[in-house]
Amino acid sequence: MRRAATVNALPAPSCEPTTVVPRPFPASLSSCERRRYGKPLLKIGLENKSAPALVQGNVARFVEGEEVVAFDLLVEAFELPLPAAFEPLGDEARDPEEARVIPAGRRARTLYTETASRARKSRHAPEPAPESGCREEVGERASKGAGRMAALARAVAACALASVCVNSAIAGEEVRPLAGKTLEIFIGSASKPATEEAAKAFEDKTGCRMLLHFGGSGAMLSQMKLTRRGDLYFPGSSDFMELAKREMLVVPETEKIVVYLIPAINVPAGNPKKIEKLQDLGKPGVRVGIARPDTVCVGLYAVEAMVHNKVADLVKPRIVTHAESCEKTAQLVALGTVDAVLGWRVFEHWNPERIKTIMLTPEQIPRIGYVSIAQSVFCNQPEVAKQFVDFLLSEEGKAIFRKWHYLTTVDEARKYTTKDCPVGGEWPLPKGW
Secondary structure, rough: OOOOOEEEOOOOOOOOOOOOOOOOOOOOOOHHHHHHHHHEEEEEOOOOOOOOOOEEEEEEEEEEOOOOOOEEEEEOOOOOOOOOOOOOOHHHHHHHOOOOOOOOOOOOOEEEEOOHHHHHHHHOOOOOOOHHEEEEEEEHHHHHHHHHHHHHHHHHHHHHHHHHHHHHOOOOOOOOEEEEEEEEEEHHHHHHHHHHHHHHHHHHOOEEEEEEEEEHHHHHHHHHHHOOOEEEEEEOHHHHHHHHHHOOEEEEHHHHEEEEEEEEEEEEEOOOOOOOOHHHHOHHHHHHHEEOOOOOHHHHHHHHHHOOOOOOHEEEEEEEEEEOOOHHHHHOOOOOOOEEEEEOHHHHOOOOOEEEEEOOHHOOOOOOEEEEEEEEEOOOOOOHHHHHHHHHHHHHHHHHHHOOOEOHHHHHHHHHHHOOOOOOOOOOOOOOO
16 A cells, blocks of 8 residues: 655744655655655645745745744545654654644644554554644643643654554565665667566565666667766667767666567568568568667667668568657557568567567578666766666576566577677668668
């Protein structure tokens, strides 16, 4: 069940602004859950409505020096039991019985969330005291300077207790070493299904939130460059990794090869046009699709295969569409939009019920492609990035890619090519494509 981000409340004198500072999401939340509920909506409960509060994202702050210091953090998230947790203050903050009240200056007001009540119910603990009784207690405490801070300390413990109660509902989870960390990766879609699974496994294992951006390798590089962010670049071919190196957008010495790719023909299941070889793509009535060769790795390999086998003039007139990523290229045949695409061998295993692969002969394959990963120059947590790369290269990571029929060694790739077939490198796109 989804829980809100824990926050720190920093109490200040009644004449000073009060700031609520967010802390990272709890480690138990998956990236899917974080994306679903995003930044929690925080509200400040004030008796004096004239004291405005500035709310930006999940940070709320008093912007006028009113004498109202009472507030409760109300987290709205679809009636789920979400704790509003604060750091305990001193020994007195550990008293759970009287710590349900949040005091104000001259205008005492009691506010406590349903969260605390629900959390206590889940632990079969006593119900919170009625609100009216709490108001009387607050009024007495607020009239005494020293008592005010003591009550505030108890109020802090109330919310901390709610957090502890909810956390106890998921007791037994191990502490994950990268909880609170976020890793952002710009990824070419050539490895999408396996990378998604590997990222989830890494997140579940370490607690590191994985923020993944998929698309054409060139488009992902442009986005990373434009936004000046991202920890890792994971393109679908060496061509775009070499481009990233030339533009000094990655750290070259961190590059690691993860898997190898073989170009092939992909057709809809059943192969209605009876395509058996590369030359069949030039037959009248055959609709061919390729990816954009200027921004998508598999599109560049498609043009290279046609030029290498001297069928470009025959096949180019049959090309009816250009896809914007490897994923969308595979979808062209899965949906029957075209009769064939020049894609990757692994496309068949992305959707085996809808896609069939027609292999090129070993002599027709111009070079072996590979998918490598490297730290970007914008990475501010290289140790975390390295841990993910190490995970991809571990036996656990390789097993995930093998599950999706990716080739994890160059020897596996050479089973489909000639012995002297080049590996990786760059191929310049000819004019007119």
